[in-house]
Amino acid sequence: MRLLSLMALLLLLPFEGLSQSGVPTTFLIRIENISVENTLQGPSGNIPLLLAPGVWAVHTSTRPLFASGLADTGAGMEALAEDGNPSLLSASVDNQSGIVSSGVFNTPVGEAGPGPLLPDRAYEFVFTATSGTKLSFATMFVQSNDLFYAPTELGIALFDSRGLPLEGDITSLIRLWDAGTEVNQPPGIGLDQAPRQARANVGQAENGVVRQVSDGYSYPDVDEVIRVTITPQ
Ligand SMILES: [Ca+2]
Ligand SMILES: [Ca+2]
Numbered sequence: 595m596r597l598l599s600l601m602a603l604l605l606l607l608p609f610e611g612l613s614q615s616g617v618p619t620t621f622l623i624r625i626e627n628i629s630v631e632n633t634l635q636g637p638s639g640n641i642p643l644l645l646a647p648g649v650w651a652v653h654t655s656t657r658p659l660f661a662s663g664l665a666d667t668g669a670g671m672e673a674l675a676e677d678g679n680p681s682l683l684s685a686s687v688d689n690q691s692g693i694v695s696s697g698v699f700n701t702p703v704g705e706a707g708p709g710p711l712l713p714d715r716a717y718e719f720v721f722t723a724t725s726g727t728k729l730s731f732a733t734m735f736v737q738s739n740d741l742f743y744a745p746t747e748l749g750i751a752l753f754d755s756r757g758l759p760l761e762g763d764i765t766s767l768i769r770l771w772d773a774g775t776e777v778n779q780p781p782g783i784g785l786d787q788a789p790r791q792a793r794a795n796v797g798q799a800e801n802g803v804v805r806q807v808s809d810g811y812s813y814p815d816v817d818e819v820i821r822v823t824i825t826p827q
Pocket of ligand 2 (some may be wrong): 676739776786787788791794795796797
């Protein structure tokens, strides 16, 4: 009898584990522009650094927003990275398989409507996720031709191997990427960069691949411009 009970307990254990890890957790993501007046300096003085409305996705797939080393797929990253317009990428991500939930972050905390993220301001968004899912997001580095901040293409695991939710400052997981769609000009100076460009999608086509930025120009460290924190609710 005791042996049977022990066997029953052993059989139940894995299922108990699964049920624990399947409990949905609600997360708050906060993306802050922490740049200061002289974070980026050009020949004529300080260059203000902004972030732009972006896209987030909770996923089980491996490359929901972009693929490093490959050309942009035309799914909307170009408009996000060149013009700070997240709507095209958001729409195409919605239709992908392996997406649990997704959305746009576009309204700075405390403001009435969508707009760019000035220094000392933050975007926030909330989602619910279960074990085994990852988070990806992207936001344009303004002012640039086609640069954006994002984690690696694989996203960030939202739970550890024991099923515990991720918590704290995750800025160290963020990189500055080049979408490979428009030739880079000096940051904050190029005339084809938002917000100086004459209109959206203006600039010399690059026909390159998505990669971490490496163009000979000087950029601030990621953690001088952006801070990302995740807080399970
Ligand atoms: Ca580029
Ligand atoms: Ca441009």
